[in-house]
Amino acid sequence: xxxxxxxxxxxxxxxxxxxxxxxxxxxxxxxxxxxxxxxxxxxxxxxxxxxxxxxxxxxxxxxxxxxxxxxxxxxxxxxxxxxxxxxxxxxxxxxxxxxxxxxxxxxxxxxxxxxxxxxxxxxxxxxxxxxxxxxxxxxxxxxxxxxxxxxxxxxxxxxxxxxxxxxxxxxxxxxxxxxxxxxxxxxxxxxxxxxxxxxxxxxxxxxxxxxxxxxxxxxxxxxxxxxxxxxxxxxxxxxxxxxxxxxxxxxxxxxxxxxxxxxxxxxxxxxxxxxxxxxxxxxxxxxxxxxxxxx
Amino acid sequence: xxxxxxxxxxxxxxxxxxxxxxxxxxxxxxxxxxxxxxxxxxxxxxxxxxxxxxxxxxxxxxxxxxxxxxxxxxxxxxxxxxxxxxxxxxxxxxxxxxxxxxxxxxxxxxxxxxxxxxxxxxxxxxxxxxxxxxxxxxxxxxxxxxxxxxxxxxxxxxxxxxxxxxxxxxxxxxxxxxxxxxxxxxxxxxxxxxxxxxxxxxxxxxxxxxxxxxxxxxxxxxxxxxxxxxxxxxxxxxxxxxxxxxxxxxxxxxxxxxxxxxx
Numbered sequence: 001x002x003x004x005x006x007x008x009x010x011x012x013x014x015x016x017x018x019x020x021x022x023x024x025x026x027x028x029x030x031x032x033x034x035x036x037x038x039x040x041x042x043x044x045x046x047x048x049x050x051x052x053x054x055x056x057x058x059x060x061x062x063x064x065x066x067x068x069x070x071x072x073x074x075x076x077x078x079x080x081x082x083x084x085x086x087x088x089x090x091x092x093x094x095x096x097x098x099x100x101x102x103x104x105x106x107x108x109x110x111x112x113x114x115x116x117x118x119x120x121x122x123x124x125x126x127x128x129x130x131x132x133x134x135x136x137x138x139x140x141x142x143x144x145x146x147x148x149x150x151x152x153x154x155x156x157x158x159x160x161x162x163x164x165x166x167x168x169x170x171x172x173x174x175x176x177x178x179x180x181x182x183x184x185x186x187x188x189x190x191x192x193x194x195x196x197x198x199x200x201x202x203x204x205x206x207x208x209x210x211x212x213x214x215x216x217x218x219x220x221x222x223x224x225x226x227x228x229x230x231x232x233x234x235x236x237x238x239x240x241x242x243x244x245x246x247x248x249x250x251x252x253x254x255x256x257x258x259x260x261x262x263x264x265x266x267x268x269x270x271x272x273x274x275x276x277x278x279x280x281x282x283x284x285x286x287x288x289x290x291x292x293x294x295x
Numbered sequence: 296x297x298x299x300x301x302x303x304x305x306x307x308x309x310x311x312x313x314x315x316x317x318x319x320x321x322x323x324x325x326x327x328x329x330x331x332x333x334x335x336x337x338x339x340x341x342x343x344x345x346x347x348x349x350x351x352x353x354x355x356x357x358x359x360x361x362x363x364x365x366x367x368x369x370x371x372x373x374x375x376x377x378x379x380x381x382x383x384x385x386x387x388x389x390x391x392x393x394x395x396x397x398x399x400x401x402x403x404x405x406x407x408x409x410x411x412x413x414x415x416x417x418x419x420x421x422x423x424x425x426x427x428x429x430x431x432x433x434x435x436x437x438x439x440x441x442x443x444x445x446x447x448x449x450x451x452x453x454x455x456x457x458x459x460x461x462x463x464x465x466x467x468x469x470x471x472x473x474x475x476x477x478x479x480x481x482x483x484x485x486x487x488x489x490x491x492x493x494x495x496x497x498x499x500x501x502x503x504x505x506x507x508x509x510x511x512x513x514x515x516x517x518x519x520x521x522x523x524x525x526x527x528x529x530x531x532x533x534x535x536x537x538x539x540x541x542x543x544x545x546x547x548x549x550x551x552x553x554x555x556x557x558x
Binding site for chain 1: 396
């Protein structure tokens with residue numbers, strides 16, 4: 001390689017430039033606190049609250065304009081019905097009934113998903129088994145199994161739990177399994193380097209490393225279970241004397257007490273919001289956000 | 296030449312690699328990574344595996360780690376055949392994601408000690424802190440890995456490897472993903488740590504200067520498949536450093552230069 005090819009392209013030697021920064025004077029502001037308006041706009045919960053208030057106002061306005069409580073009750077009427085339901089203890093009792101069934105189905109579903117995914121990472125045939133099962137059952141809406149469940153388990157929470165398990169298992173298993181597959185090769189090698197084997201390896205390396213996917217699976221499973229539960233209860237729910245929220249909605253529709261129907265729907269939404277924004281958000285903040293694993 | 300070098304070493308070697316051929320499968324082919332490689336590592340060695348990409352040096356290190364079984368030949372550590380990964384051979388990887396992201400720096404080192412059964416409880420904690428201190432990360436003991444720079448992560452990985460006090464530390468291009476300045480600093484720190492505790496390390500690199508700087512013994516491998524070309528002494532300084540660098544360069548690239556001249 002010849003020396004000349006590295007020389008300055010314009011041929012002549014160019015002067016070097018040195019700047020004395022101490023002499024430099026005016027500068028834009030390096031750092032200043034945000035103004036109150038900027039701060040308020042940065043608060044996510046404030047922006048979301050504003051959206052909720054706007055929606056409630058639109059609802060109220062449309063309800064008053066329509067002026068037909070049988071079709072579309074106003075926001076205030078719904079709020080009143082909700083309040084009455086809460087004070088009289090009907091809504092909490094119904095919600096609790098739904099909740100108990102939901103938790104049972106959710107827990108069993110997660111347990112089955114855990115067993116299936118553990119088998120799937122332990123052997124190739126286990127992987128194939130899980131993949132065949134998920135591709136068969138994941139597209140099948142849980143509620144479609146309800147008629148069959150009624151024959152097998154009778155009119156009771158057994159049938160509902162069965163469809164709930166079906167709705168939870170595949171979502172959780174699918175996400176957990178894909179999370180396990182995505183765990184970096186290096187981390188897997190590190191785990192084996194420590195001499196970890198079998199369940200200890202799964203528990204202390206794979207599960208935490210795949211936790212973002214697992215959490216997504218749990219969230220999706222929760223949403224599926226919640227929807228399936230309300231839908232199943234709409235079909236029947238009188239079994240144990242007092243049904244759940246779905247039955248509450250159905251019952252009041254039959255009595256044409258539409259504000260209370262709306263109040264029932266509002267309860268479903270509120271519980272969903274609570275679980276999403278408090279329960280799962282707290283888990284997220286304490287785990288994957290703290291670990292810097294949030295994608 | 297091999298027989299001579301073997302009889303020259305008086306003590307029993309710590310690690311013996313004899314006639315090792317390594318093969319791995321890709322979807323369409325079986326690739327031979329190394330062919331009949333022999334070398335001995337003695338206690339306290341800073342042994343370097345040096346070669347261009349494709350010479351199977353990382354594969355060789357993984358085989359010593361127990362992640363890969365040789366198709367031919369044997370790898371013995373203290374006379375014992377290596378069959379699977381274990382805490383007596385700690386790996387330090389090139390990738391920054393080798394720390395468990397859900398554990399702090401201290402927890403990472405403690406977890407390694409506890410899960411491998413080397414130390415428990417307070418003893419594990421004390422030993423972990425001792426080695427975190429050695430790599431100058433005491434202030435960051437309670438930080439999560441994602442808040443650390445690349446160089447700091449590699450230092451934690453080294454602290455973790457050393458805290459386990461393994462028979463041999465296996466380092467797979469640990470500084471290759473670092474910027475040049477950090478890399479130089481880390482090399483100096485590694486040498487200082489070695490001067491302190493005299494651990495045995497098997498170090499893979501593709502950088503000739505790094506090999507000469509860090510190693511006391513350098514194994515040169517030729518590519519496709521990896522075969523031993525030479526086993527040299529490292530640790531040269533100044534003029535000798537430059538001479539050795541040139542010599543290695545000529546050995547590694549002799550074939551290529553000949554090819555180029557023929558064109």
